[in-house]
Amino acid sequence: MAGGGGGGGGPAARAVLQRCVRASLQVKPADELSEARFVQIDRGMVIYICFFKGATEDILPKMVSTLLNLRLCESDSGKMVSVLELPGSLLIIPQATLGGKAKGRGMQYHSNISKEDGLRLYSAFVALCEKELTAAAAAAGSQVTMKHGTYGNRQVLKLDTNGPYTHLMEF
Amino acid sequence: MAGGGGGGGGPAARAVLQRCVRASLQVKPADELSEARFVQIDRGMVIYICFFKGATEDILPKMVSTLLNLRLCESDSGKMVSVLELPGSLLIIPQATLGGKAKGRGMQYHSNISKEDGLRLYSAFVALCEKELTAAAAAAGSQVTMKHGTYGNRQVLKLDTNGPYTHLMEF
Numbered sequence: 001m002a003g004g005g006g007g008g009g010g011p012a013a014r015a016v017l018q019r020c021v022r023a024s025l026q027v028k029p030a031d032e033l034s035e036a037r038f039v040q041i042d043r044g045m046v047i048y049i050c051f052f053k054g055a056t057e058d059i060l061p062k063m064v065s066t067l068l069n070l071r072l073c074e075s076d077s078g079k080m081v082s083v084l085e086l087p088g089s090l091l092i093i094p095q096a097t098l099g100g101k102a103k104g105r106g107m108q109y110h111s112n113i114s115k116e117d118g119l120r121l122y123s124a125f126v127a128l129c130e131k132e133l134t135a136a137a138a139a140a141g142s143q144v145t146m147k148h149g150t151y152g153n154r155q156v157l158k159l160d161t162n163g164p165y166t167h168l169m170e171f
Numbered sequence: 172m173a174g175g176g177g178g179g180g181g182p183a184a185r186a187v188l189q190r191c192v193r194a195s196l197q198v199k200p201a202d203e204l205s206e207a208r209f210v211q212i213d214r215g216m217v218i219y220i221c222f223f224k225g226a227t228e229d230i231l232p233k234m235v236s237t238l239l240n241l242r243l244c245e246s247d248s249g250k251m252v253s254v255l256e257l258p259g260s261l262l263i264i265p266q267a268t269l270g271g272k273a274k275g276r277g278m279q280y281h282s283n284i285s286k287e288d289g290l291r292l293y294s295a296f297v298a299l300c301e302k303e304l305t306a307a308a309a310a311a312g313s314q315v316t317m318k319h320g321t322y323g324n325r326q327v328l329k330l331d332t333n334g335p336y337t338h339l340m341e342f
Contacts, residue, residue, distance in 0.1 A: 095337050159330040166266050
Protein backbone atom coordinates (compact mmCIF):
# COMPACT_ATOMS: atom_id res chain seq x y z
CA MET A 1 0.00 0.00 0.00
CA ALA A 2 1.06 3.54 -0.66
CA GLY A 3 2.88 5.44 2.07
CA GLY A 4 0.55 7.54 4.15
CA GLY A 5 0.41 11.26 4.67
CA GLY A 6 -1.18 10.98 8.09
CA GLY A 7 0.40 11.94 11.39
CA GLY A 8 2.60 9.48 13.28
CA GLY A 9 3.58 7.54 10.17
CA GLY A 10 0.15 5.91 9.84
CA PRO A 11 -2.05 6.13 6.76
CA ALA A 12 -3.99 9.29 5.86
CA ALA A 13 -7.01 7.37 4.66
CA ARG A 14 -8.33 3.83 4.74
CA ALA A 15 -10.84 2.32 2.33
CA VAL A 16 -12.60 -1.03 2.24
CA LEU A 17 -13.98 -2.02 -1.16
CA GLN A 18 -16.69 -4.57 -1.85
CA ARG A 19 -18.34 -5.58 -5.09
CA CYS A 20 -22.12 -5.67 -5.22
CA VAL A 21 -24.93 -6.64 -7.54
CA ARG A 22 -27.22 -4.31 -5.57
CA ALA A 23 -26.78 -2.11 -2.52
CA SER A 24 -29.11 0.24 -0.71
CA LEU A 25 -28.31 2.73 2.00
CA GLN A 26 -30.58 4.74 4.25
CA VAL A 27 -29.60 8.40 3.93
CA LYS A 28 -32.33 9.81 6.15
CA PRO A 29 -33.97 8.00 9.05
CA ALA A 30 -37.75 8.01 9.40
CA ASP A 31 -39.20 10.76 11.57
CA GLU A 32 -42.70 11.88 12.52
CA LEU A 33 -43.16 13.71 9.24
CA SER A 34 -41.69 11.35 6.70
CA GLU A 35 -40.50 7.83 5.96
CA ALA A 36 -36.84 6.89 5.80
CA ARG A 37 -35.10 7.78 2.53
CA PHE A 38 -32.82 5.31 0.76
CA VAL A 39 -30.42 5.48 -2.16
CA GLN A 40 -29.70 2.39 -4.24
CA ILE A 41 -27.24 1.18 -6.83
CA ASP A 42 -27.13 -1.95 -8.96
CA ARG A 43 -23.97 -3.71 -10.13
CA GLY A 44 -20.80 -1.98 -9.08
CA MET A 45 -18.73 -1.26 -6.02
CA VAL A 46 -19.21 -0.09 -2.46
CA ILE A 47 -16.42 2.05 -0.99
CA TYR A 48 -16.30 2.48 2.79
CA ILE A 49 -14.02 5.41 3.55
CA CYS A 50 -12.31 6.85 6.63
CA PHE A 51 -9.83 9.73 6.94
CA PHE A 52 -7.17 10.06 9.63
CA LYS A 53 -5.67 13.09 11.34
CA GLY A 54 -3.28 14.86 9.03
CA ALA A 55 -5.13 13.95 5.84
CA THR A 56 -5.39 16.81 3.32
CA GLU A 57 -7.06 17.36 -0.04
CA ASP A 58 -3.73 16.71 -1.77
CA ILE A 59 -4.21 12.97 -1.41
CA LEU A 60 -7.64 12.89 -3.06
CA PRO A 61 -6.83 12.89 -6.80
CA LYS A 62 -4.42 9.95 -6.55
CA MET A 63 -6.70 8.14 -4.13
CA VAL A 64 -9.78 8.45 -6.34
CA SER A 65 -7.79 7.53 -9.44
CA THR A 66 -6.37 4.42 -7.72
CA LEU A 67 -9.68 3.23 -6.26
CA LEU A 68 -11.68 3.67 -9.46
CA ASN A 69 -9.03 2.20 -11.77
CA LEU A 70 -8.19 -0.93 -9.80
CA ARG A 71 -9.37 -4.05 -11.63
CA LEU A 72 -11.73 -5.38 -8.97
CA CYS A 73 -14.90 -5.88 -11.00
CA GLU A 74 -15.89 -8.72 -13.27
CA SER A 75 -17.21 -8.04 -16.76
CA ASP A 76 -19.96 -10.17 -18.29
CA SER A 77 -17.29 -12.26 -19.99
CA GLY A 78 -15.50 -12.85 -16.66
CA LYS A 79 -12.62 -10.46 -17.34
CA MET A 80 -11.32 -8.37 -14.43
CA VAL A 81 -11.98 -4.69 -15.11
CA SER A 82 -12.19 -1.51 -13.08
CA VAL A 83 -15.50 0.02 -12.01
CA LEU A 84 -14.80 2.78 -14.58
CA GLU A 85 -14.24 0.24 -17.36
CA LEU A 86 -17.31 -1.85 -16.49
CA PRO A 87 -18.73 0.85 -16.09
CA GLY A 88 -20.46 0.05 -12.83
CA SER A 89 -22.24 2.06 -10.22
CA LEU A 90 -20.68 3.34 -7.04
CA LEU A 91 -21.92 3.67 -3.47
CA ILE A 92 -19.67 5.63 -1.13
CA ILE A 93 -20.17 5.14 2.60
CA PRO A 94 -18.43 7.31 5.24
CA GLN A 95 -17.23 4.83 7.84
CA ALA A 96 -15.33 6.40 10.72
CA THR A 97 -15.27 3.06 12.58
CA LEU A 98 -12.61 1.90 10.09
CA GLY A 99 -10.16 4.13 11.98
CA GLY A 100 -10.68 2.30 15.26
CA LYS A 101 -7.97 0.67 17.34
CA ALA A 102 -8.68 -1.87 20.04
CA LYS A 103 -7.86 -0.78 23.57
CA GLY A 104 -8.79 -3.57 25.93
CA ARG A 105 -12.27 -4.66 24.91
CA GLY A 106 -13.32 -1.25 23.60
CA MET A 107 -12.49 0.61 20.41
CA GLN A 108 -10.83 4.01 20.32
CA TYR A 109 -10.85 6.45 17.42
CA HIS A 110 -8.10 8.85 18.49
CA SER A 111 -6.38 8.81 15.08
CA ASN A 112 -9.51 9.83 13.20
CA ILE A 113 -9.74 13.24 11.59
CA SER A 114 -11.95 15.91 13.20
CA LYS A 115 -15.58 15.92 12.17
CA GLU A 116 -15.32 19.25 10.31
CA ASP A 117 -12.19 18.32 8.33
CA GLY A 118 -13.59 14.84 7.72
CA LEU A 119 -16.79 16.23 6.25
CA ARG A 120 -14.84 18.57 3.97
CA LEU A 121 -12.58 15.77 2.70
CA TYR A 122 -15.47 13.35 2.36
CA SER A 123 -17.46 15.85 0.28
CA ALA A 124 -14.48 16.54 -1.98
CA PHE A 125 -13.84 12.79 -2.34
CA VAL A 126 -17.46 12.18 -3.35
CA ALA A 127 -17.38 15.05 -5.88
CA LEU A 128 -14.17 13.73 -7.47
CA CYS A 129 -15.54 10.19 -7.73
CA GLU A 130 -18.72 11.50 -9.30
CA LYS A 131 -16.77 13.48 -11.87
CA GLU A 132 -14.60 10.49 -12.88
CA LEU A 133 -17.49 8.04 -13.03
CA THR A 134 -19.74 10.39 -14.98
CA ALA A 135 -17.00 11.00 -17.55
CA ALA A 136 -16.34 7.25 -17.92
CA ALA A 137 -20.04 6.47 -18.31
CA ALA A 138 -20.50 9.22 -20.90
CA ALA A 139 -17.51 7.89 -22.87
CA ALA A 140 -18.97 4.37 -22.78
CA GLY A 141 -22.48 5.59 -23.57
CA SER A 142 -23.69 3.82 -20.43
CA GLN A 143 -25.97 4.77 -17.60
CA VAL A 144 -24.43 4.37 -14.17
CA THR A 145 -25.37 5.66 -10.78
CA MET A 146 -23.27 7.20 -8.06
CA LYS A 147 -24.77 7.45 -4.61
CA HIS A 148 -23.31 8.22 -1.23
CA GLY A 149 -24.10 8.18 2.44
CA THR A 150 -24.48 11.16 4.73
CA TYR A 151 -21.47 12.03 6.84
CA GLY A 152 -22.18 11.55 10.53
CA ASN A 153 -25.35 9.48 10.01
CA ARG A 154 -25.82 5.84 10.92
CA GLN A 155 -25.30 4.00 7.63
CA VAL A 156 -28.14 1.47 7.39
CA LEU A 157 -26.94 -0.75 4.56
CA LYS A 158 -28.27 -3.70 2.59
CA LEU A 159 -25.69 -5.35 0.41
CA ASP A 160 -26.30 -8.06 -2.16
CA THR A 161 -23.18 -9.57 -3.67
CA ASN A 162 -22.09 -12.23 -6.07
CA GLY A 163 -18.95 -12.49 -3.89
CA PRO A 164 -17.99 -9.39 -1.88
CA TYR A 165 -14.35 -9.73 -2.92
CA THR A 166 -13.36 -7.45 -0.02
CA HIS A 167 -10.17 -5.38 -0.41
CA LEU A 168 -8.40 -3.00 1.91
CA MET A 169 -6.54 0.03 0.57
CA GLU A 170 -4.58 2.63 2.53
CA PHE A 171 -3.22 5.95 1.33
CA MET B 172 -3.38 -3.17 16.41
CA ALA B 173 -1.40 -6.02 17.83
CA GLY B 174 2.05 -6.76 16.43
CA GLY B 175 1.95 -9.42 13.77
CA GLY B 176 3.60 -12.79 13.58
CA GLY B 177 3.70 -12.84 9.80
CA GLY B 178 6.77 -12.77 7.63
CA GLY B 179 8.42 -9.49 6.69
CA GLY B 180 7.07 -7.62 9.70
CA GLY B 181 3.53 -7.55 8.33
CA PRO B 182 0.49 -8.93 10.12
CA ALA B 183 -0.18 -12.67 10.37
CA ALA B 184 -3.92 -12.26 9.91
CA ARG B 185 -6.37 -9.56 8.89
CA ALA B 186 -10.04 -9.44 9.79
CA VAL B 187 -12.84 -7.11 8.76
CA LEU B 188 -15.84 -7.09 11.08
CA GLN B 189 -19.34 -5.94 10.25
CA ARG B 190 -22.52 -5.99 12.29
CA CYS B 191 -25.64 -7.45 10.74
CA VAL B 192 -29.31 -7.93 11.44
CA ARG B 193 -29.32 -10.75 8.91
CA ALA B 194 -26.74 -12.29 6.61
CA SER B 195 -26.87 -15.19 4.20
CA LEU B 196 -24.02 -16.87 2.39
CA GLN B 197 -24.03 -19.39 -0.42
CA VAL B 198 -21.93 -22.36 0.65
CA LYS B 199 -22.56 -24.53 -2.39
CA PRO B 200 -23.31 -23.26 -5.89
CA ALA B 201 -26.18 -24.74 -7.86
CA ASP B 202 -25.30 -27.61 -10.17
CA GLU B 203 -27.23 -29.93 -12.46
CA LEU B 204 -28.31 -32.12 -9.56
CA SER B 205 -29.21 -29.63 -6.86
CA GLU B 206 -30.01 -26.03 -6.04
CA ALA B 207 -27.51 -23.72 -4.37
CA ARG B 208 -27.19 -24.15 -0.59
CA PHE B 209 -27.15 -21.15 1.75
CA VAL B 210 -26.45 -20.62 5.44
CA GLN B 211 -28.04 -17.74 7.29
CA ILE B 212 -27.70 -15.90 10.58
CA ASP B 213 -29.81 -13.21 12.20
CA ARG B 214 -28.50 -10.45 14.48
CA GLY B 215 -24.80 -10.65 15.12
CA MET B 216 -21.51 -10.18 13.39
CA VAL B 217 -19.84 -11.08 10.11
CA ILE B 218 -16.10 -11.77 10.24
CA TYR B 219 -14.15 -11.72 6.97
CA ILE B 220 -10.80 -13.40 7.60
CA CYS B 221 -7.50 -13.71 5.76
CA PHE B 222 -4.21 -15.32 6.86
CA PHE B 223 -0.77 -14.28 5.68
CA LYS B 224 2.43 -16.27 5.10
CA GLY B 225 4.03 -17.15 8.41
CA ALA B 226 0.76 -17.38 10.35
CA THR B 227 0.60 -20.31 12.75
CA GLU B 228 -2.02 -21.82 15.06
CA ASP B 229 -0.37 -20.06 18.02
CA ILE B 230 -2.12 -16.81 17.12
CA LEU B 231 -5.62 -18.28 17.04
CA PRO B 232 -6.61 -18.33 20.75
CA LYS B 233 -5.76 -14.65 21.29
CA MET B 234 -7.25 -13.70 17.96
CA VAL B 235 -10.57 -15.43 18.59
CA SER B 236 -10.72 -14.09 22.14
CA THR B 237 -10.07 -10.53 20.93
CA LEU B 238 -12.55 -10.64 18.06
CA LEU B 239 -15.38 -12.16 20.06
CA ASN B 240 -14.87 -9.98 23.14
CA LEU B 241 -14.60 -6.59 21.44
CA ARG B 242 -17.61 -4.42 22.24
CA LEU B 243 -18.85 -3.91 18.69
CA CYS B 244 -22.50 -4.92 19.06
CA GLU B 245 -25.43 -2.94 20.35
CA SER B 246 -27.75 -4.44 22.95
CA ASP B 247 -31.51 -3.78 22.88
CA SER B 248 -30.95 -0.95 25.35
CA GLY B 249 -28.29 0.64 23.12
CA LYS B 250 -25.32 -0.43 25.24
CA MET B 251 -22.16 -1.55 23.45
CA VAL B 252 -21.50 -5.22 24.12
CA SER B 253 -19.49 -8.01 22.54
CA VAL B 254 -21.05 -10.63 20.29
CA LEU B 255 -20.51 -13.11 23.15
CA GLU B 256 -22.32 -10.86 25.62
CA LEU B 257 -25.24 -10.11 23.30
CA PRO B 258 -25.13 -13.07 22.57
CA GLY B 259 -25.37 -12.74 18.82
CA SER B 260 -24.83 -15.02 15.90
CA LEU B 261 -21.67 -15.25 13.88
CA LEU B 262 -20.94 -15.69 10.18
CA ILE B 263 -17.32 -16.34 9.28
CA ILE B 264 -16.25 -15.74 5.70
CA PRO B 265 -12.84 -16.74 4.31
CA GLN B 266 -11.70 -13.75 2.30
CA ALA B 267 -8.28 -14.14 0.73
CA THR B 268 -8.76 -10.89 -1.24
CA LEU B 269 -8.18 -9.01 2.05
CA GLY B 270 -4.50 -9.88 1.66
CA GLY B 271 -4.21 -8.07 -1.67
CA LYS B 272 -1.78 -5.29 -2.48
CA ALA B 273 -2.18 -3.01 -5.45
CA LYS B 274 0.49 -3.31 -8.13
CA GLY B 275 -0.34 -0.89 -10.91
CA ARG B 276 -4.01 -1.43 -11.64
CA GLY B 277 -4.06 -5.07 -10.60
CA MET B 278 -4.05 -6.75 -7.22
CA GLN B 279 -1.38 -9.19 -6.07
CA TYR B 280 -1.71 -11.71 -3.26
CA HIS B 281 1.92 -12.69 -2.76
CA SER B 282 1.76 -12.29 1.04
CA ASN B 283 -1.16 -14.67 1.41
CA ILE B 284 -0.68 -18.03 3.09
CA SER B 285 -0.67 -21.18 0.94
CA LYS B 286 -4.04 -22.74 0.26
CA GLU B 287 -3.30 -25.85 2.37
CA ASP B 288 -2.04 -23.94 5.42
CA GLY B 289 -4.84 -21.40 5.02
CA LEU B 290 -7.49 -24.09 5.04
CA ARG B 291 -5.98 -25.66 8.16
CA LEU B 292 -5.87 -22.32 10.03
CA TYR B 293 -9.32 -21.33 8.82
CA SER B 294 -10.82 -24.61 10.03
CA ALA B 295 -9.15 -24.26 13.42
CA PHE B 296 -10.31 -20.61 13.66
CA VAL B 297 -13.91 -21.63 12.90
CA ALA B 298 -13.79 -24.44 15.47
CA LEU B 299 -12.45 -22.10 18.18
CA CYS B 300 -15.10 -19.46 17.46
CA GLU B 301 -17.80 -22.10 17.59
CA LYS B 302 -16.56 -23.36 20.94
CA GLU B 303 -16.50 -19.87 22.50
CA LEU B 304 -19.86 -18.82 21.10
CA THR B 305 -21.58 -22.06 22.08
CA ALA B 306 -20.27 -21.75 25.64
CA ALA B 307 -21.44 -18.12 25.89
CA ALA B 308 -24.88 -18.94 24.50
CA ALA B 309 -25.29 -21.89 26.90
CA ALA B 310 -24.30 -19.67 29.84
CA ALA B 311 -26.86 -17.04 28.75
CA GLY B 312 -29.51 -19.65 28.02
CA SER B 313 -29.81 -18.22 24.51
CA GLN B 314 -29.99 -19.69 21.08
CA VAL B 315 -27.42 -18.39 18.68
CA THR B 316 -26.16 -19.61 15.35
CA MET B 317 -22.66 -19.90 14.02
CA LYS B 318 -22.21 -20.39 10.30
CA HIS B 319 -19.23 -20.17 8.02
CA GLY B 320 -18.25 -20.08 4.40
CA THR B 321 -16.36 -22.72 2.48
CA TYR B 322 -12.66 -22.11 2.02
CA GLY B 323 -11.80 -21.59 -1.64
CA ASN B 324 -15.40 -21.02 -2.79
CA ARG B 325 -16.84 -17.80 -4.17
CA GLN B 326 -18.62 -16.24 -1.18
CA VAL B 327 -22.01 -15.11 -2.49
CA LEU B 328 -23.20 -12.90 0.36
CA LYS B 329 -26.33 -10.94 1.23
CA LEU B 330 -25.88 -8.62 4.16
CA ASP B 331 -28.60 -6.66 5.91
CA THR B 332 -27.36 -4.18 8.50
CA ASN B 333 -28.62 -1.55 10.84
CA GLY B 334 -25.27 0.17 10.28
CA PRO B 335 -22.36 -2.08 9.19
CA TYR B 336 -20.03 -0.41 11.70
CA THR B 337 -17.04 -1.80 9.79
CA HIS B 338 -13.83 -2.43 11.76
CA LEU B 339 -10.41 -3.66 10.71
CA MET B 340 -8.27 -5.80 13.03
CA GLU B 341 -4.81 -7.17 12.40
CA PHE B 342 -2.92 -9.78 14.41
